[in-house]
Amino acid sequence: MALPTAPLRRARCAVVGVVNGTLAVLAHSNADGELPDAGLVFSLVGLLAWATSGFARHELTWTRLLLLIGGGQAAMHVLVSLAVSRHEHPANPAHMIVSHVLATALAVALLTFAERTVLALARAVASVLPRRPVPLPASAPLVVATPARVPVTTVLPAVLSWRGPPAEQA
Template sequence: MRVARCGVIGLSSGLLAVVAHASATGHLPGLPHVLAFAAAVAWACGPLTDRRLEAAEIVGLVVTVQVTLHVFLAVLGRHPREVVPSPSMLVAHALVTAVVVGALTGAEGAVFRLAAALASVLPRRFTPPPAFAPLRIPIAGPNEQPLSEALRRRTVPRRGPPVL
């Protein structure tokens, strides 16, 4: 489930940011760049998917992806000096951010409701039965050398030239 959530976050935020960027500039970036960025976003979102994301976390994530993708596409695009977005670019990214946040928030709730419904219906995994025989724990035997000898060998190094 975590891998699917990472993929959805990466593809939705990455591809819709490309659509916003293309609608404002008039040209689409290369497909390898887009797929590489979407894969990087999905990989970076991996640690975030260990729990349910709140709306504020999704907003922060999507805004970060939008800004990063804008800079990424501006640097790789036809005009690498235009990193500051134009008003139409800013509006396009803001609209896409709102759409992606709404979709991901709804999908996050739906996924966890579905998981709860499936967990209530599916059989639970049973715990293993208790062991009948006592657990055997190996105990170390008596030490042949006295403690002072072991300490002397480990703490006091031999001095002198190496033996040839």
């Protein structure tokens, strides 16, 4: 099964990283009541999108998405919790876990549907586009035809003399 070209693969992984980071921030702020710093959010979302790009060559099945999104939610939770130092009140741990689990489930369901739809559309478009001819792989050594050789002795004596100029003696 051929996957789409590199720009589409990168775009898919960027969407996964952005959705993962955005939902992690929203889940964290829902449970905590505070939005983290925008610079932190953008850098962590970019880091998640970059980390997801390692999966670009593979179809993102729901199990792969669950691992990516679940790991991203856990990483974002830890990093946002460490970076946010302005907690007036500690967040309810049960509410925080429920928020992240719901965000993970929502993201996996949404992205699994989107992945299937995008790949089905890409395959449908690729099936109607003209294909480039692909050279067949070599199955035997290459034989190069050489022209028939004319004996040198029959051509050169009539044309050239092998005698050189006289040598000078000192």
